[in-house]
Amino acid sequence: MKKWLIALGIILVLAFGLYRWAVNFNNTAIELKESSTQNWANVESAYQRRNDLIGNLVKTVQGAADFEKNTLTDVIEARAKATSVSIDPTNITPEQLAKFNEVQGGLSGALKSLLVTVERYPELKANQNFLELQAQLEGTENRINVERNRFNETVMPYNKHIKIFPNSILAGVFDFKELAYFKADAGAEKAPEVNFEFN
Template sequence: MKKWLIPVIIIVVIVFGLYKWGVGFNNTAVKLNENISESWGNVQTAYQRRNDLIGNLVKTVQGAADFEKGTLVGVIEARAKATSINIDPSKVTPQQLAEFNKVQGGLSGALKSLLVTVERYPDLKANQNFLKLQDELASTENQILTARTRFNENVKPYNNHVKTFPNSILAGWFNFEGKPYFESEAGAEKPVDVNFDFNKKKE
């Protein structure tokens, strides 16, 4: 073998190795990113189901003529905020996810206040349609928790793939950035603070 062929072969092997590494990194990152997109779709579906149920719940509660208007307005406004945020999972930032989490937490708090306030209305509590919606909401909250957990589970292998060295070098070249995790909603560990003032004139 001619001596000049040896460095040529070495260069070809190195270039081929770098090519295989780049292709392997990119393809794996794409697949992991698709898993995140799919799990995010499930998160959105679960939240959309809750929003639909809350809309029906509000209509049912509005049938109680003397029900506190302020409580309903709070739920309606929180629901409007929660549905106003759209996130692209391929470009999601920690700030976007934190804002999404914040408004969804605000809706959860408003909904809890509504359900506690219903305790003052025996007829409404006995309404079969209301009871059915309440049960479906409880089931949907579990679906949301599961969807958020699975989203985080899909984010972890992706982040491990793009953030660990030497893959982190290629991640910058291919524009693959780490994804944020869902964190617990602010105040989720605290009970809802409801002030029962039965002497207060209803709005």
């Protein structure tokens, strides 16, 4: 009879230990994933701020100069594409992130073209509204970069938590999937060429 009680005690201790491990794994994974989700929302907020500023920038540029319509059209179209792509922050895949980066990169490129082309218009460069908007856009680009870096910083501990053994077993059981990191655009390691010749 005593052997039976000892065996039952060992089974209960093991079962309780497994239960505590599963609960601890699940709760930690949820906390880490929520932290990443919150940081993703900050990334989207920074992009939204840029999208909001672009409308004001385009209106200021249109009002201040007889401006090239193609450049403005490119910015407006790129902004529309950028706002049409969204990601589920609880299930960020590399494919979704690549598509998101592609449209945001298109918007960044269109904005760079706009700001370089604006150099032709001295009266626009002296316009206080334009200067303020340009400074706001530069600050927003910095915010976007900071928020993307913070997002990556929160993805790492989450991915590490669900990938290490034996947590990887429970990750499969509880259906926790790896999150994708923000990565630089292809060719971003090369410095861009800046050409101020407008002939």
